[in-house]
Every structure is written in C-alpha cells, then in structure tokens.
Amino acid sequence: MSDIQTVAPARAEPIRMKLAEAIEVLAGLQARGAELVLEANEGKPAAEKMLAAHRERITHAERHVAELQRAHALAERLDAEAEADRQAAAREAAYSAFAAAADRWEDAGARLALLIEQAAAVRIELALAGEEMQRLWPTGIANLTIEPRMLSVDTGGSGELTVSLDAAIAGEAFRNGRHNADLPGAAAPWLMAASNRPAIEPLANAFKRTASLYVTRLRAAVDRLKPQKDQAA
8 A cells, every 4th residue: 555655756847847937038038039129120239130149049948938838738647647547556455455354354254153153053052961961960869959051150359159151151252352342242240340351260161160060069979878888897
C-alpha cells in the first residue's frame, strides 16, 4: 500500500512556472516593442534598426511561450493519466486487502461452525455419559448420590464452589473469550470472576476433580465392604 499511496511529482507545475515567466518576459518585450514603434514613427535615430532587432526577440519569445504552452498541456495530460493510474492501483489494492480479509473471515466462520457442530456432538456425548454414570452408581454400596449435571470448580482464594454444568461450560467460554469477542452465552461462573478471567479454573480441571471425587468415594465404599479376613487364621 505504501508504494501505491506515494504520489509522483507533478510534471506540469515546473513547466507552468516557466511558462508564467516566459509570458511575463514576452509582455515586457511587447511593451518595449510598442515604445520602439512609436519612436520609429516619430523618426528617432536608430529606432527602425532597434525595432527590427527587437521584433526578432519578440518572435523568439512568442515561439518560446508557444512551446512551453504545448509542453504544459502535455505535462497536464501525463499528470492526469499518472494520477488516474495511481488511483486505479489504490482501488485494486483496497479491493485485494478487503478480499483477503473477507477470505479470512469466511474461513474463520467455517472453522467456528465446524467446532460448534463438534461441540454440540460432544455435549450430547457428555449428557449420555452422565446419565450412564447415574445409572451405574451403586447406591447399595455407596450411600451417596451423584449429580453429573453439577461440577466442583476451584475459585482460587475462596475455595471450591459447586455450579451447574451449563454454568461451568459458559464459564469456560467466558474464560477463553476476549472483550467484544465472547462466545454467545459466555458468562463468568461466579460474580467475582467477571473481572478476572485468568482466575477461572479450566473446565477440564473441574471435570477431572469432580470425576475423581466420585471415583474416590466409590473406591472407599467398596473397600469398606470388603470381607475382613481373620488375621489369626
């Protein structure tokens, strides 16, 4: 873009300045020529000779002005063509930059759509696994209940907090978002986290802790019910 935005020096301006000077010189010569004509008409000595020489200077000046006028007209046309080319190149550059940004936007949207599709499938898988956990939880062994739709999250200095699975998922979306770029539905899982995204525990850690809690409790219950062997025997 920087090369396109650079405007080439105008060629007409220097010629215009020279033309203005030449016209001024010609005007002076013509004024002096009028004086010489008057002097020659009045019969002043050497006026005719001086007038003849002066006419040559006027002719030369007129020719110089005419040449500069043609050169100025050419320079103006070339400047106009150069400016038109520059603007056309700038428009092409603007189009290319926008088209590239649009391609990136489209690609990001397509990848986001794919991730949403995958996330929806995983969310169904998560719900089914949770239902299976509840079905398989041996209530006769462990006198406890489990709720896979709830998670234990670490709030940092305030300890652990039990939140709904949906709140935890929304919190993960909020944790990974940015200002003005949050996923729809993203929200801090607890009030104080709204101004401190880094304080939000990664969702994978919360799943690991909660699953470990259930498994550890069940393991302990199973171990408590193991037959006690007679050590003396």
